[in-house]
Amino acid sequence: LLTLRGHSSRLSSLAFPPDGNLILTGASDGTARLWDREGRELQLFDQHPAKVNVVAFAPDGQSIMIGYEDHQIKEWSLDGELRLSLVGHTGQVADLAFSPDGRYLLSCGWDETARIWDRRGYELWTLPISTSKVAYAPDGQHLLTIVDENKAARWMNIPRLLAATTEVFSLEALKDLGLAYAEQDVQEIRAW
Template sequence: QLIRSLEGHTRPVRAVAVSPDGRTIVSGSWDHTVKVWDAQSGQLIRSLEGHTDAVQAVAVSPDGRTIVSGSDDRTVKVWDAQSGQLLRSLEGHTNWVLAVAVSPDGRTVVSGSDDCTVKVWDAHSGQLLRSLEGHTDEVNAVAVSPDGRTIVSGS
C-alpha cells in the first residue's frame, strides 16, 4: 500500500536513498537537484543545488552526516546532510557518473561512470585514491562490502 508520494522535482527522479536512521529520504533528479525529505511527513526539508546536469545517483553515509551524489556533469558531490552545504566536489571522471556508494566506515566514496571506470575517493579530503579499470562499458552500479574490503561494480 502506498504510504505517500513525494512531489517537488520538475524532471524524472533517477535515484533514491534512505538515511540509516530512517528519518530522511534523499532523491536525485534530471532537474539537476538533490532533495532531502522528511520520511514521516513527506515534507521537503531542503533542495541541494550545485550540479549542472542530471543527478543519476545518491547515497547517504552510514552515520547519516553526509549525502553523496553523482551527475551527468561528471562530478561526485559530497554534501552536509544537516545544513545542505556543499562540502566538496570530486572531479576526475571523463563522462557521466551513474553510481555512488559510501564505505561502511564513511571514509571512502566509490563512484561508477559511463567512462567505464570505478573511482575510489577519500571522503574527507576529496582526493582520488585509485581508479579501477576493467569494464568495457558504462558502470551502472557500485557497492562496498560490509567489512569495507571489497568493491563490487556492475556494467
C-alpha cells in the same frame, strides 16, 4: 502511501540514511531534495545544470553525495552546505557507494572506470573497468561491481579480480549475513 512533490522532472535516484528517518531524491531536473517521513521538503540541494544520476547518504547520516550527468560528484551537509567536489570522471557518474566506516567513496561512471576516493577528496585508485553498479562488501575490504557483459566481479581494495559469474542485473551487499548476492536473468540468485 507517501507522495513527494517538488521535482519538475523524472526521479533518477533515491536513498535512505541508516536510521531511515529521511528520504533523499535526485532527479533529471538537476536537483536533489531531502524529505522527512511525512513528505515535507527539508532541503533543496543545488539547482545543477546537469541531471542528477545518483544520490547516497554517508554511513553516519550527516552528509550526502550526489553524482551528476556532467561527471561531477559533490558532497553536501544536510543543511545544504557544499563540502566537497570530486573531479576525475570524464563520463557521467553512474553509481556511488560508501565504505561501511564512511572513510572511502566508490564511484563508477560512463568513462569505463571505478574510482576509490578518500573523504578529503583525494582519488586513491582508478580501476579501468566498464561498470554501472558498485557496492562495498560489509567487511569494507572488498568491492563489488557489475562489469562487461553483466558479469559480477569482486575486487579487493588493491585491484585484483577475485571472482566472476554470468549475467547480473543487480547487486546487493547483505550486511547482516555478510553476503553479497547477484540476481540473474534466469531468476537465480548467487551468494558469496
